Amino acid sequence: MKKNFYDLVIFGSGLSAKAMSLVARNTGQSFKIITDKNFGNNINDDTRSLALSVASKKMLQVLGAEIKTEAVKKMIVIEGGLGEEKIKSRLTFDRDLVDEDIAFIAEHSVIEKSLDKALKLKDSEFTRDEVIDIQKVNNHTKITFKNKKSFLCEAVIFTEVLNSELQKIYNVKYNFFEYGQTALSATLRHSKTHKGYAFQFFQKNGPLALLPMNNKRGNNYSSLVWTEKTDNISSLLSSKKSLEENLNNLCSDYLGEISISKGPSSFILKKLTGIKSISKSAIFVGDALRAMHPMAGQAWNQSLRDIAYIADSIAESQKLGLGLFQCPSISLFDKKRKIETEALINSIGFLNSIYDADTSIAKGLRRNIMKLADNYKPLKLFLLNEASGGALTRPNLLNGLKPGSNII
Known part of the structure; x- marks a missing residue:
């Protein structure tokens, strides 16, 4: 590694930053992490649990993170059914339909500790608030800090919402709803x-x-x-x-x-939308790119899908001897994730709105949707496959393979 040069600089303190760092390590990339807090300490005892898709769990295992989870054998979606309220409609997803568990549940703190154990990093040397300038220098990015230290990198990867200064630097305008x-x-x-x-x-x-x-x-x-x-x-x-x-x-x-x-x-x-995945030699993934309703339990699975695509692009750049941003797969990542993300967020928003509405049209629509999905096996299989990691072509890590194993 050249002095003061890194292949990747990763901004973030959460699960996505740590997963991206594991990808960097597993693909032989030199990397630096810029966080909001000490990276390996002060694990946040978050009360949330996360649903990991089958593909997400495979990916984390390939990256060396073994996470203790509880398997979901059946997912039952019900309109009504709580307390004295009658069940108005029902949709059931059973592991027997796909011959594998539907998802895996793990506490946020358990996932974070498992990632830290696999990563084995000490505290971050720099925090995001110390960054005073980011600029393009030839084909690289130069990051300068308050203490006058600086270094170059090929790519910057953001995993969390950019602060106001970084939004100005990258001309990012988030749309919040x-x-x-x-x-x-x-x-x-x-x-x-x-x-x-x-x-x-x-x-x-x-x-x-x-x-x-x-x-x-x-x-x-x-x-x-x-x-x-x-x-x-x-x-x-x-x-x-x-x-x-x-x-x-x-x-x-x-x-x-x-x-x-x-x-x-x-x-x-x-809901957060409105920016591209790639801009000015920077890549935006996870919370830096989107926020969605937790209804489908897909937020971190979508972040991992972003990271899996980037992992294949890194492998492609190594095979072809090209810079990361010269690889065709990076352009594909930008276009494909935009389509997939907007489709998912809008679908979740639509479902939330029709269940929130109390009109006769909304009631009929949601019950017919549930009935159709429950009775039409191909649709149910499509929904399960999409939730498990993608109904169409998946990045290699989501298939339990090393990055670059197959062309996607």
């Missing part, structure tokens, strides 16, 4: 076994998801993601006891007696 909803997350302990079943209940004010988690010391656990109108969240969070009472009234038929083991926490839901 607030759904008017807030998601509440918590870990639940309950008396009934979950059997590996995940539930998504569509209610008037937003979906409520129950995701199976690893049992501990003979206790049963599930992850709660409850989306509600933002105006209603403060009353739900008024006390832990009242929240537990609400959950027992709504979900006891499925989980038995419920208590809150960890949390709750909440976060406002926003």
Whole structure:
């Protein structure tokens, strides 16, 4: 490696930055990480759990990250069905349909610790707030810091929303849209076994998801993601006891007696779109590129899909002896991910809107959609394949292969 030169500089502190760093290491790239906090310490005990697709888990295993997960054997989507409300429509995805588990659930903190263990990095030398200038120098990017240190790199990869200064440098203009909803997350302990079943209940004010988690010391656990109108969240969070009472009234038929083991926490839901994947020798992935409703549990899976495409581009550049931005696959990544991302975000937004609406047209539409998907096997298979990593061509890592193993 040339002094003060890196193949990649990765901006970010979260899971996507760490996954991208694992790709850099596995493909022999020299890299530097610029974070908001110490990279390997102060693991955030996030109350959320994440749903990993089958392909995402394969990818992480290839990269050397072994994550303890709970397999989802059946996913049941229900309109109504909580408390005394009748079930109005139902859609079931069963592992028998594809002869493999549907997804895998893991706590955010467990994933982060597994990535750190595989990465074995010490604290980041620089933080994002210390960057004072980024400019193009010939075919490279020069990054300068407040302490006057600087270095060159071939490519900058952003994994989180750019701050105002970086937005100016890269001429990025984000389009934010607030759904008017807030998601509440918590870990639940309950008396009934979950059997590996995940539930998504569509209610008037937003979906409520129950995701199976690893049992501990003979206790049963599930992850709660409850989306509600933002105006209603403060009353739900008024006390832990009242929240537990609400959950027992709504979900006891499925989980038995419920208590809150960890949390709750909440976060406002926003949609973020509007930028290209590539600009000025920079690549934008994950939260730097998009934000979506958690309804489909796809946010980090989409980030990993971005990273898997980049991994193949890195492998292609090495085989062809070209710079990363000269490779045809980088242009393909930009175009393909734009189409895939917009289709997914708009589809999720559409579903959220028709379940939020209380008109007779919306009711008929959502029930017919559920009925069609539940009864038409090819559609159900397509939805499962898309959620598991992509219904069409996938990057190599998502097939459990090393980057560049096959031409995509």
